[in-house]
Amino acid sequence: MSDKREGKGFAAGPPQGEIRTLGGQRSTRSDKRGGDIILEVRDLHVEFPTAAGPARAVDGVSFTLDKGMRLGLVGESGSGKSTTVLALMQLIKAPGRISAGTARLAGDDLLAMTAQQIRKARFSRIALVPQGAMNSLNPVLTVRAQIDDLLDAHQQKPDPKERASHVASLLQRVGLAATVANQYPHQLSGGMKQRVCIAIAIALSPQLIIADEPTSALDVIVQKQVMQTLIHAQKEIGAAIILVGHDMGLMAQFAHVVGVMYAGRLVEIAPVKEIFANPRHPYTRMLISSLPSFATRKVFRGIPGVAPSIVNPPSGCAFHPRCPRAEERCAREVPIDDVISAGHHVRCHFARELAPAADTGAALA
Numbered sequence: 102m103s104d105k106r107e108g109k110g111f112a113a114g115p116p117q118g119e120i121r122t123l124g125g126q127r128s129t130r131s132d133k134r135g136g137d138i139i140l141e142v143r144d145l146h147v148e149f150p151t152a153a154g155p156a157r158a159v160d161g162v163s164f165t166l167d168k169g170m171r172l173g174l175v176g177e178s179g180s181g182k183s184t185t186v187l188a189l190m191q192l193i194k195a196p197g198r199i200s201a202g203t204a205r206l207a208g209d210d211l212l213a214m215t216a217q218q219i220r221k222a223r224f225s226r227i228a229l230v231p232q233g234a235m236n237s238l239n240p241v242l243t244v245r246a247q248i249d250d251l252l253d254a255h256q257q258k259p260d261p262k263e264r265a266s267h268v269a270s271l272l273q274r275v276g277l278a279a280t281v282a283n284q285y286p287h288q289l290s291g292g293m294k295q296r297v298c299i300a301i302a303i304a305l306s307p308q309l310i311i312a313d314e315p316t317s318a319l320d321v322i323v324q325k326q327v328m329q330t331l332i333h334a335q336k337e338i339g340a341a342i343i344l345v346g347h348d349m350g351l352m353a354q355f356a357h358v359v360g361v362m363y364a365g366r367l368v369e370i371a372p373v374k375e376i377f378a379n380p381r382h383p384y385t386r387m388l389i390s391s392l393p394s395f396a397t398r399k400v401f402r403g404i405p406g407v408a409p410s411i412v413n414p415p416s417g418c419a420f421h422p423r424c425p426r427a428e429e430r431c432a433r434e435v436p437i438d439d440v441i442s443a444g445h446h447v448r449c450h451f452a453r454e455l456a457p458a459a460d461t462g463a464a465l466a
């Protein structure tokens with residue numbers, strides 16, 4: 102209880118990692134080259150202008166990610182997950198804009214890079230498997246031509262023999278036959294197309310892979326295979342991953358650290374075991390309690406209410422109109438970053454009052 106600190110951000114470190122708060126406080130570990138941190142996002146804000154005023158799609162998001170770790174970002178539709186990861190690659194389309202923040206990848210601020218620098222960094226240092234990735238493949242080019250385009254753009258593997266063997270090895274690493282290189286996207290199944298997108302993402306061995314809902318259009322069996330492929334590829338090149346999704350169950354299996362977004366803010370982040378055993382934000386608890394379980398039979402309930410407007414979000418804690426624990430204070434004050442334990446950060450005024458519960462569904466009833 103003595104570790105309540107004020108700060109703007111959250112730290113996504115390994116389960117046994119030390120506490121690192123952001124937003125005005127320096128981490129004790131090095132965040133420049135040589136430390137364990139590969140990505141440090143601080144106070145990121147992204148806005149889209151609308152007739153009614155700016156829509157704050159990302160509203161002060163901060164976190165760190167250690168080398169080789171997998172961060173799962175969850176939250177309901179419109180909570181700002183894709184906007185957060187697109188901002189890291191400077192892919193927010195005008196008139197949308199990154200209005201504040203830094204995102205240091207191995208010390209270099211991705212958001213301060215020039216157009217030429219970020220173009221060079223994309224795929225070679227930070228790669229994206231975009232939302233709906235399988236539809237992002239060019240239908241009139243073979244898989245080989247699409248990988249060639251990327252290698253040409255980065256002037257990699259100019260020797261044709263070396264190039265061909267690199268393409269074959271990339272496909273093999275994602276569980277595809279080398280002959281897939283000669284096929285067109287329409288000749289491939291959804292799972293195969295998703296594997297091709299992963300092959301493209303790892304082609305230049307980036308330090309960070311962002312996968313935005315990489316399996317949402319696939320059935321559960323293929324979903325698991327594709328996730329395993331992604332993780333296998335990630336381990337081979339030693340990259341860190343940000344995995345975006347809605348599915349807390351999938352995160353439980355594949356993420357080391359889980360971050361929960363609500364209305365453009367990161368409201369809770371913790372090592373995966375900790376967040377499932379000891380969720381502290383009422384929204385996280387409701388997300389977890391909506392998971393089906395073999396152990397308990399229960400009536401499934403959605404989270405009452407609707408996602409808030411990001412143009413005129415509720416005052417104070419944006420979740421308060423839907424929150425079963427809300428009091429008058431919640432409408433007045435934005436909760437600070439409360440550090441519950443190593444790597445476990447929550448933005449809720451009552452984060453310390455909610456007793457750890459084995460059955461979060463019962464706790465919220």
Ligand SMILES: Nc1ncnc2c1ncn2[C@@H]1O[C@H](COP(=O)(O)OP(=O)(O)OP(=O)(O)O)[C@@H](O)[C@H]1O
Pocket residue numbers: 149156158176177178179180181182183184185194197232347411
């Ligand atoms: N180009 C845009 N113009 C205006 N508003 C936008 C634009 N892109 C995103 N937004 C808004 O920003 C908010 C966050 O969107 P975002 O796509 O990041 O959500 P998400 O959490 O990824 O949702 P989903 O789970 O549906 O993919 C939403 O309210 C969305 O309407």
Ligand SMILES: [Mg+2]
Pocket residue numbers: 182183184232313
């Ligand atoms: Mg999205």
